Amino acid sequence: MRNFVLLIFSVVLLTCFVEATVYFKEQFLDGDAWKSRWVNSEHKSDYGQLKLTSGNFYGDAETDKGLQTSQDARFYATSARFEPFSNEGKSLVIQFTVKHEQKIDCGGGYIKLFPADLDQTNMHGDSQYYIMFGPDICGYSTKKVHVIFNYKGKNHLIKKDIKCKDDELTHLYTLILNPDQTYEVKIDNEKVESGSLEEDWDLLPPKKIKDPEAKKPEDWDDRAKIADETDTKPEDWDKPENIPDPDAKKPEDWDEDMDGEWEPPMIPNPEYKGEWKPKQIDNPNYKGVWVHPEIDNPEYSADTQIYKYDNIGVLGLDLWQVKSGTIFDNFLITDDVKTAEEFGNETWGVTKGPEKKMKEEQDEKKRKEEEEKNKEQDTAVEEDDDDDDDDEEEEEGEEETTEEADSEGEDDESHPKDEL
Numbered sequence: 001m002r003n004f005v006l007l008i009f010s011v012v013l014l015t016c017f018v019e020a021t022v023y024f025k026e027q028f029l030d031g032d033a034w035k036s037r038w039v040n041s042e043h044k045s046d047y048g049q050l051k052l053t054s055g056n057f058y059g060d061a062e063t064d065k066g067l068q069t070s071q072d073a074r075f076y077a078t079s080a081r082f083e084p085f086s087n088e089g090k091s092l093v094i095q096f097t098v099k100h101e102q103k104i105d106c107g108g109g110y111i112k113l114f115p116a117d118l119d120q121t122n123m124h125g126d127s128q129y130y131i132m133f134g135p136d137i138c139g140y141s142t143k144k145v146h147v148i149f150n151y152k153g154k155n156h157l158i159k160k161d162i163k164c165k166d167d168e169l170t171h172l173y174t175l176i177l178n179p180d181q182t183y184e185v186k187i188d189n190e191k192v193e194s195g196s197l198e199e200d201w202d203l204l205p206p207k208k209i210k211d212p213e214a215k216k217p218e219d220w221d222d223r224a225k226i227a228d229e230t231d232t233k234p235e236d237w238d239k240p241e242n243i244p245d246p247d248a249k250k251p252e253d254w255d256e257d258m259d260g261e262w263e264p265p266m267i268p269n270p271e272y273k274g275e276w277k278p279k280q281i282d283n284p285n286y287k288g289v290w291v292h293p294e295i296d297n298p299e300y301s302a303d304t305q306i307y308k309y310d311n312i313g314v315l316g317l318d319l320w321q322v323k324s325g326t327i328f329d330n331f332l333i334t335d336d337v338k339t340a341e342e343f344g345n346e347t348w349g350v351t352k353g354p355e356k357k358m359k360e361e362q363d364e365k366k367r368k369e370e371e372e373k374n375k376e377q378d379t380a381v382e383e384d385d386d387d388d389d390d391d392e393e394e395e396e397g398e399e400e401t402t403e404e405a406d407s408e409g410e411d412d413e414s415h416p417k418d419e420l
Contacts, residue, residue, distance in 0.1 A: 024333040043077065080316075085313075087177065093177075096172075097170050104321070109136065111133060113130045149201060162193045179308075209295060239272045
């Protein structure tokens with residue numbers, strides 16, 4: 001018995017210390033060496049260029065370096081390969097950081113997870129992927145987190161609306177896909193959405209459908225209220241909607257020969273009551289809202305492996321941006337939720353505070369510079385106004401002097417000259 005207890009204890013202990021599997025991790029900590037790991041697509045000749053930078057503000061100049069989109073109004077297509085794996089029987093956790101420091105107006109900030117047989121040099125928008133996940137922003141109407149799963153060759157969008165972050169700071173995005181067919185989306189290590197794959201995506205046909213043979217009975221009365229047949233319209237109800245203005249008077253200069261017969265303007269009739277309708281009463285024959293009966297959908301078939309992807313092997317950025325400047329960093333693919341959470345805290349969690357402080361200091365400096373610039377402009381305008389006033393006074397003085405001189409000249413000419 002003692003040996004059995006020790007065995008159980010050993011198994012539990014061993015289970016607790018089983019290391020998580022990290023399939024892919026990219027932090028861009030080795031400078032330009034990232035170019036040997038990431039492959040740019042050649043499907044188009046005008047893809048935008050990605051550069052390694054920590055941006056204009058950051059928490060740490062080195063650890064916050066990531067891939068930044070650098071050209072406006074461009075498609076971007078690049079990917080990194082790793083050892084292929086299947087997530088069968090275990091969780092799949094996808095995580096990365098996104099910083100829209102350009103104050104993005106329209107563009108993607110998402111990643112795609114591809115099968116290992118992807119031709120990276122030919123990756124493009126129609127390349128089949130397993131999962132698409134991350135923020136997408138365009139104008140005021142689109143600010144969402146995409147969660148798209150490929151099931152049997154078809155891409156399926158989540159039916160829920162998950163709001164993404166739209167400020168200029170770095171944010172951590174995490175997708176957790178579990179073997180029990182559930183999922184969770186986290187932003188900045190906080191859960192923002194969760195549920196089941198079958199309920200939140202139209203991956204499978206519905207379990208129930210409306211019975212095609214059922215029809216609402218012809219005598220089914222679903223009117224809750226009906227008109228009172230005993231109600232009658234009052235005799236004084238009908239009044240014209242508009243009447244001649246009793247206070248209007250014909251203009252004195254009105255000429256009937258020229259202007260025609262004068263008629264007073266029309267005004268709304270204060271006694272007008274609108275269209276008469278009989279009052280509504282409870283319908284004694286009301287049977288309620290008819291509900292179409294449902295039956296089991298013969299096309300539905302349960303699938304306990306919706307979550308499973310057998311040949312995961314490539315992570316890619318395949319997106320469009322109108323205004324460039326987004327920085328992608330801290331990529332992680334693992335089978336352990338806690339590992340992802342700790343990695344997020346060790347990266348984004350450490351630098352988010354200093355990054356925000358640096359951004360606020362820059363904003364404050366810019367605000368003061370703008371304020372000083374506006375003051376200088378206001379001062380310049382005031383000086384121009386003063387100069388204009390001085391010029392006007394000088395001109396007035398000159399005019400007065402000229403008038404005086406002219407007046408003196410006129411006085412001289414008024415006297416007759418001495419004749420020789």
